[in-house]
Amino acid sequence: MQFNNNDSGSSLQSEINITPLVDVVLVLLIIFMVVVPLLMEGYDVDIPRASADTSTPVAESQLILSIGSAACPIFTPPAGEGIPKNCQVTLADQKIPVAELPARVAAILGGRPAEQRALFLAVDDRLNYEAVLRIIDLAKSGVEDLKIEFVAAN
Amino acid sequence: MRLGEPARMQAAINITPLVDVVLVLLIIFMVMAPQMRKGPDVNLPNTTKPNSQGDERGRILVSIDEAGGLWINDQPVAAEHFDETLRAAVGAETNPKIVIRGDAKLNFREVREVMVAIEQTGFRGVGLIAKRAGAEGK
Numbered sequence: 001m002q003f004n005n006n007d008s009g010s011s012l013q014s015e016i017n018i019t020p021l022v023d024v025v026l027v028l029l030i031i032f033m034v035v036v037p038l039l040m041e042g043y044d045v046d047i048p049r050a051s052a053d054t055s056t057p058v059a060e061s062q063l064i065l066s067i068g069s070a071a072c073p074i075f076t077p078p079a080g081e082g083i084p085k086n087c088q089v090t091l092a093d094q095k096i097p098v099a100e101l102p103a104r105v106a107a108i109l110g111g112r113p114a115e116q117r118a119l120f121l122a123v124d125d126r127l128n129y130e131a132v133l134r135i136i137d138l139a140k141s142g143v144e145d146l147k148i149e150f151v152a153a154n
Numbered sequence: 155m156r157l158g159e160p161a162r163m164q165a166a167i168n169i170t171p172l173v174d175v176v177l178v179l180l181i182i183f184m185v186m187a188p189q190m191r192k193g194p195d196v197n198l199p200n201t202t203k204p205n206s207q208g209d210e211r212g213r214i215l216v217s218i219d220e221a222g223g224l225w226i227n228d229q230p231v232a233a234e235h236f237d238e239t240l241r242a243a244v245g246a247e248t249n250p251k252i253v254i255r256g257d258a259k260l261n262f263r264e265v266r267e268v269m270v271a272i273e274q275t276g277f278r279g280v281g282l283i284a285k286r287a288g289a290e291g292k
Contacts, residue, residue, distance in 0.1 A: 022169060025176050032183045040213075041204035042253060042283035047273040077258045081202060081287050125263035130199035132262050133284050137201040150269065 043136055046149035062120050063108055064151070065101075066090040067135060069124040072098065074131035083134050098135060102142035109143050118147040193217040193225050199258040200287040207253055207281045214243050216272065216280075217255040222264050236271050244275075253281040 069075075072087035087098040096104055109117045119139055123132050140146045193215050207213070217225035224231045231239045244250045252272055256265045265282075272280055 018169065018173060022173055022176065025173070025180060029176060029180045029183065032180065040207040040210055040253065040281075040283050041286060042207045042281045043201075043204060044207075044279060044281050045269075046278055047269045047280060075261065077199070081200070123262050123266070125261065125266065127262045128258075129256050129260040129262055129265050130258040132265075133199045133201050133282060136282075137203055137284075141203060150266070 043133065043140070043148065045136070046147065061116070063092055063105075063118070064120045064122060065105075065135075065139065066122040067124060067127060067132065069126045071095065072124075072127065072131075074128050075126060077128055077130040078134065083131065083138065087131075087135075089135065098138065101135070101138050105139050105142035105146070109146065114145045117143055117145055118149060120149050120151045122151050193228050193255060194219045194223075194230075196220075196255045196257050197259065198255060198283060198285040201284040202287055204284040204286060207283060208251075212251070213281075214240070214250055214252045215255060216240070216252060216268060218257060218260060218264060218268055220257045220259050222260065224268065233271075236268075237275050240272065240275050250277075251281065252277055252279075253283050255283045 067089050072089060074084060074087060078084055083098045085097075085099075088095050089098050089101060090096075091101065091104050092108065105119065109119070121132075121136070136148055140148070194217055196217050196219060215225075215227050219225065224233060224236055226236075226239050226243050229239070240252075254265065254268060254272075256268075269280060
């Protein structure tokens, strides 16, 4: 028996095979270079047309969600996730706790064809921006393809 | 090695330096990635399910920082020059997409005023950029 492994044909390979590691790292590098820094997420919204005349009557089918600062006093970024419990919003002239919003929006708009699913938002100016986005997020979780449009708050 | 026996040829390429270089590049890109964004550092609002707004390239970024200062792409803009700067940024693009990166601490008035200013230059739809709760990023 030969103890000198260096001379035998089937010598043990003591080095780790790092070729797969290199492959994976290269792919990771490419992903980080190309994709990560530039992706954004958010919400598509429509802006009220300030120049249009406001005398046109509001269509019956328009679903208006009002967020007032009296019923929903959030003036600083809400901590954690979700909306504080003390927030109430007005959906189609009915005052509801904000937690019920997804179900209500789904009940009203769920039966309509996708292109008619629009929610008109009247938001008080003093509210915190993050809170407004979270309420939009909540409303959008009720139905798919919900269009959001801002209207002037009363 | 015994005398008379030729030294064994090493057929495999030595890829250790390659691995070193690639790992360093990877770390550099991981660290630099958040700083490559255009515009100021904005503490974006946290929401649970924001939709994809696609790639930052090809979008016109309107940022509103914590103090209410306006930025178009990476240039700070005074409110009175907002309209013409935005038109210049749009240039000859036929179908530009405008996104608003607003700070979480703002109140809605400041964002609404920017939306009205954008509307007055002739755009109706904007994207409001948020970040998924728990995700990193500026």
